[in-house]
Amino acid sequence: xxxxxxxxxRREVLKLGRNPAAIFTGLLLPVLYLVLFGNGFSINPSxxxxxxxxxxxxxxxxxxxxxxxxxxSYFAVGMVGFTAVTATLFIGANVIFDKLFGIFKRVRGTPxxxxxxxxxxxxxxxxxxxxxxxxxxxxxxxxxxxPGLHGLDVTASVGFVQVAEIAAAIVLLxxxxxxxxxxxxxxxxxxxxxxxxxxxxxxxxxLTSDALYPWGSMPDWLRTVSSYNPVxxxxxxxxECLFGSAAYPxxxxxxxxxxxxxxAAFVILAxxxxxxxxxxxx
Amino acid sequence: MSNSPILxxxxxxxYGGKVKAVEAVSFEVxxxxxxxxxxxxxxxxxxxxxxxxxxxxxxxxRAVIDGLxxxxxxxxxxxxxxxxxxxxxxxxxxxxxxxxEVAAGCYGIGAGEARSRADELIELMxxxxxxxxxxxxxxxxxxxxxxxxxxxxHRPKILFLDEPTLGLDPQGRAGFxxxxxxxxxxxxxxxxxxxxxxxxxxxxxxxxxxxxxxxIVATGTxxxxxxxxxxxxVNLRTADGAADVSELVRGLPGVVQVQRQDGTYRVKVQxxxxxxxxxxxxxxxxxxxxxxxxxxxxxxxxxxLEFTGREFREDEGPTATDRAVMMQRVQGAFRxxxx
Numbered sequence: 001x002x003x004x005x006x007x008x009x010r011r012e013v014l015k016l017g018r019n020p021a022a023i024f025t026g027l028l029l030p031v032l033y034l035v036l037f038g039n040g041f042s043i044n045p046s047x048x049x050x051x052x053x054x055x056x057x058x059x060x061x062x063x064x065x066x067x068x069x070x071x072x073s074y075f076a077v078g079m080v081g082f083t084a085v086t087a088t089l090f091i092g093a094n095v096i097f098d099k100l101f102g103i104f105k106r107v108r109g110t111p112x113x114x115x116x117x118x119x120x121x122x123x124x125x126x127x128x129x130x131x132x133x134x135x136x137x138x139x140x141x142x143x144x145x146x147p148g149l150h151g152l153d154v155t156a157s158v159g160f161v162q163v164a165e166i167a168a169a170i171v172l173l174x175x176x177x178x179x180x181x182x183x184x185x186x187x188x189x190x191x192x193x194x195x196x197x198x199x200x201x202x203x204x205x206x207l208t209s210d211a212l213y214p215w216g217s218m219p220d221w222l223r224t225v226s227s228y229n230p231v232x233x234x235x236x237x238x239x240e241c242l243f244g245s246a247a248y249p250x251x252x253x254x255x256x257x258x259x260x261x262x263x264a265a266f267v268i269l270a271x272x273x274x275x276x277x278x279x280x281x282x
Numbered sequence: 283m284s285n286s287p288i289l290x291x292x293x294x295x296x297y298g299g300k301v302k303a304v305e306a307v308s309f310e311v312x313x314x315x316x317x318x319x320x321x322x323x324x325x326x327x328x329x330x331x332x333x334x335x336x337x338x339x340x341x342x343x344r345a346v347i348d349g350l351x352x353x354x355x356x357x358x359x360x361x362x363x364x365x366x367x368x369x370x371x372x373x374x375x376x377x378x379x380x381x382x383e384v385a386a387g388c389y390g391i392g393a394g395e396a397r398s399r400a401d402e403l404i405e406l407m408x409x410x411x412x413x414x415x416x417x418x419x420x421x422x423x424x425x426x427x428x429x430x431x432x433x434x435x436h437r438p439k440i441l442f443l444d445e446p447t448l449g450l451d452p453q454g455r456a457g458f459x460x461x462x463x464x465x466x467x468x469x470x471x472x473x474x475x476x477x478x479x480x481x482x483x484x485x486x487x488x489x490x491x492x493x494x495x496x497x498i499v500a501t502g503t504x505x506x507x508x509x510x511x512x513x514x515x516v517n518l519r520t521a522d523g524a525a526d527v528s529e530l531v532r533g534l535p536g537v538v539q540v541q542r543q544d545g546t547y548r549v550k551v552q553x554x555x556x557x558x559x560x561x562x563x564x565x566x567x568x569x570x571x572x573x574x575x576x577x578x579x580x581x582x583x584x585x586x587l588e589f590t591g592r593e594f595r596e597d598e599g600p601t602a603t604d605r606a607v608m609m610q611r612v613q614g615a616f617r618x619x620x621x
Contacts (some may be wrong), residue, residue: 003387003391003392004387004388004389004390006387007383007384007386007387007396008384008387008388009381010384011373011376011384014375014376014380015373015375015376018375018416019375049554082561092397096444096489101370101371101373101374102369102370103371103372103373104592105367105371106371106372106385106432107388108337109335109337109360109365109367109390110360110385110388111358111360111361111388111389111390112388112389113355116388116425193376209418212432
């Protein structure tokens with residue numbers, strides 16, 4: 001199984017490397033969001049407060065931005081979660097195109113186990129969103145030092161544990177959505193149906209998370225929904241690591257654990273569905 | 283359990299409980315044999331190959347490959363067979379060499395051995411100069427040779443070729459079959475080939491099964507099948523408006539069978555040479571002057587017509603002539619439109 005996995009993963013990585021346009025557009029989207037959307041939407045607490053004392057600003061930030069010093073910092077971390085999800089959208093589409101071009105048929109005609117076929121695509125498909133997510137963090141941190149631009153302002157003390165928790169949140173979130181969209185790609189045969197399906201899933205999940213909206217402006221019902229949303233769980237793990245625990249009732253490990261449960265549930269569901277789909281056609 | 287490389291026992295496939303793609307197909311292929319599965323598009327050839335190669339579960343019946351029941355030992359069966367699909371399955375983004383190495387990896391072959399097998403097959407398939415190029419830059423013939431190399435990378439004992447020369451020009455087809463022939467001679471490979479090119483089946487197959495509407499209608503060597511027709515086939519065309527002379531022709535010496543379609547009589551006779559002068563004279567005397575005669579030694583076309591009751595190409599898409607005529611009409615319409 002291992003040799004099959006290595007071989008098929010190599011194929012995916014080779015293909016990715018030969019598609020510079022996909023890499024370029026993958027990088028462009030978060031850059032545009034960070035430079036244009038983030039700067040255009042930047043909300044400064046002092047503009048809203050009649051008496052912007054440090055204590056009042058701190059209270060506002062806790063209530064509205066879950067401890068982030070400004071909207072841009074809050075949003076930049078949300079963009080990491082947003083990127084981790086959107087960069088996985090094409091993973092299933094690639095399977096569908098491979099089906100249309102006969103490549104998938106060839107692989108299924110070999111004794112390579114379903115776990116290797118799925119695993120190889122998952123590894124390669126998760127690699128891109130993980131790298132992009134770290135790119136977003138790095139870029140947002142860099143912008144903080146660029147005059148005239150807003151950037152990610154880290155206010156907590158970040159050590160090895162926090163970095164590991166941030167990395168785990170990115171890996172789990174990317175892995176979960178890559179698993180989900182890969183499963184769709186294996187089960188669905190046409191690009192049209194695939195993109196309709198992922199929009200049906202992707203948009204509600206992103207729009208019921210607190211990745212982009214200020215927490216303080218969300219109605220109670222949306223906050224409740226958002227608390228269980230996997231994107232929110234990942235984003236809030238990272239925010240707590242970067243901005244401190246003042247706005248959070250639980251430590252980051254709790255949010256991370258809940259995210260791990262989500263990911264495990266999707267992996268189990270995928271195993272059940274994909275095993276059946278990759279066996280001989282009934 | 284049979285030790286034949288390929289055994290099909292009452293193999294059937296029904297889609298949605300209604301559409302019978304393959305119906306109770308049975309045959310056995312012996313070691314080193316080249317077995318042809320001949321039939322028009324939609325006859326059930328690909329469905330049969332899919333069931334034999336563990337890609338499709340039969341609705342009924344049993345497929346046995348190299349002594350293994352396909353439904354119970356799918357993975358092991360896949361290790362023993364190579365499949366060349368109708369469509370190109372090579373990854374266009376990868377080079378020819380990478381395609382081979384990835385395929386080898388899918389059979390659990392280690393990187394070093396995969397490289398050595400890729401070298402060997404690249405040379406055998408005469409792809410040395412293009413092995414480093416992405417497969418999407420290959421010509422149709424090169425892609426087919428790469429497909430064949432990919433199908434052989436794990437050194438299978440049995441090779442399934444599903445319409446392997448579809449879309450190739452005559453030169454490409456000839457080249458492809460040269461490779462297969464060489465492989466068979468050198469390795470004793472058993473080959474199961476589906477095709478709707480009758481000439482290929484005639485030349486390349488030791489035995490042929492004719493499949494039509496999901497059922498096997500005849501099996502035998504090409505010569506056995508032709509011999510079953512009982513001699514030559516003479517097509518007689520009488521003048522427009524001439525009376526029906528079917529009964530008259532049927533009574534002539536050496537006549538085995540007469541079929542009439544419009545003014546043309548397809549007459550199966552023991553000897554065409556002896557029959558023609560007698561028939562022309564008899565028809566003239568009966569007032570149905572013969573305006574055209576062709577004598578054919580039996581071909582697989584005739585065999586197909588004999589066993590299915592229709593021309594092989596009836597179910598096919600437009601022929602090259604049809605396409606040329608259509609093109610002329612389209613061009614004519616455009617020219618007419620410009621005037």
